[in-house]
Amino acid sequence: MPDLDEMVRLPREFFDRPATEVAPDLLGCILWHASPAGLVATRLVEVEAYRGEIDPASHAFRGRTARNAVMFGPPGHAYVYFSYGVHYCVNLVCEPAGRAEAVLIRAGAVVAGAELARRRRYGLPDTAGEVHDGPNARGRAGDRGSTAAASPPPDSGSDRNRTSAGRDSADSSGTSAGRGLAASDGRRVRSRDLDLARGPGRLCQALGIDRSQDGADVCAPGGPLGISPPSVLDQPVAAALGAIATGPRVGISRAADRPWRYWLAGDGHVSIYRPSKPREARPKPVSGRGIQDGTMSG
DNA sequence: CTAGGGATCAGCT
DNA sequence: GCTGATCCCTAGC
Numbered sequence A: 001m002p003d004l005d006e007m008v009r010l011p012r013e014f015f016d017r018p019a020t021e022v023a024p025d026l027l028g029c030i031l032w033h034a035s036p037a038g039l040v041a042t043r044l045v046e047v048e049a050y051r052g053e054i055d056p057a058s059h060a061f062r063g064r065t066a067r068n069a070v071m072f073g074p075p076g077h078a079y080v081y082f083s084y085g086v087h088y089c090v091n092l093v094c095e096p097a098g099r100a101e102a103v104l105i106r107a108g109a110v111v112a113g114a115e116l117a118r119r120r121r122y123g124l125p126d127t128a129g130e131v132h133d134g135p136n137a138r139g140r141a142g143d144r145g146s147t148a149a150a151s152p153p154p155d156s157g158s159d160r161n162r163t164s165a166g167r168d169s170a171d172s173s174g175t176s177a178g179r180g181l182a183a184s185d186g187r188r189v190r191s192r193d194l195d196l197a198r199g200p201g202r203l204c205q206a207l208g209i210d211r212s213q214d215g216a217d218v219c220a221p222g223g224p225l226g227i228s229p230p231s232v233l234d235q236p237v238a239a240a241l242g243a244i245a246t247g248p249r250v251g252i253s254r255a256a257d258r259p260w261r262y263w264l265a266g267d268g269h270v271s272i273y274r275p276s277k278p279r280e281a282r283p284k285p286v287s288g289r290g291i292q293d294g295t296m297s298g
Numbered sequence B: 001c002t003a004g005g006g007a008t009c010a011g012c013t
Numbered sequence C: 001g002c003t004g005a006t007c008c009c010t011a012g013c
Helices: A019-026 A114-122 A157-162 A183-194 A200-207 A237-241
Strands: A030-035 A038-050 A078-083 A087-094 A101-112 A225-228 A244-247 A261-264
Touching: A019 A038, A019 A087, A019 A101, A030 A101, A030 A200, A038 A114, A038 A200, A078 A200, A087 A200, A101 A114, A101 A200, A101 A261, A114 A183, A114 A200
Parallel strands: none
Antiparallel strands: A030 A038, A030 A225, A038 A101, A038 A261, A078 A087, A087 A101, A244 A261
16 A cells, blocks of 8 residues: 555646646546555546536536535545446546536546456456456356355455555556456456446446545545546556547536547547437327427437 | 436425 | 436446
């Protein structure tokens, strides 16, 4: 485990700007979480800006509530929300207190703590580093009913002595391709490693982020959640930073035209673009009439 | 493609 | 108080 007081962090002023300026600057930075189970760090490859009360797609658009209160606070804090009943998403708050802008962290490459990240996402790896079927593994439903029940909680303190910070960073050079693995098993492990933090819910699961991190100050020395500039792990960001792509945000139905999604072009850890589901005519069978407001296009 | 899952909030009683 | 539509999604067919 690193000394959390010594970790280099982005300064609070970094976040004291519009989210649309902060977001692209976050690409290549290292978001990390030092939990009792160990350290996991991700190099950010995909983010989205949300502009608070001037942005119809922002959780803060309709003003302050219990859920989004952190967004109205000072910059450099984490806003974590629970989504679709299954997973968490983390944002970093921008602009001074009173303005509720934030950047959603959508995807990253795991550059440290991959073993712990795999355990959180898929289950327990064995001593050879191969991944066993975990609670979320596919195709095991009927085989052995006891598989999931036999797995201990992912963050149980018993594994803290097994996890060392720099150990898993061998694949930290750019695209964690998982070199050196046998061909057949390697393909499986490699594709799974690409998925470790691809997507906002997966990233939070890999990092072990949940609502208990809501409001966490990522700029404060000593805090378990932090974000560091790209140089910290000697990432080869120079080339990547020349290839920032922008486009519409994923999965939102309002203000979908604003190109406030930013990602590293060509990086395999970027999530798949999913436009929001086209708004169906209300399933309410009131009468034969559909919606006819003249604004729909074919 | 779809089912799943829980919190949230506008709008109502 | 209650209800139901919505939601910055993911895993599995």
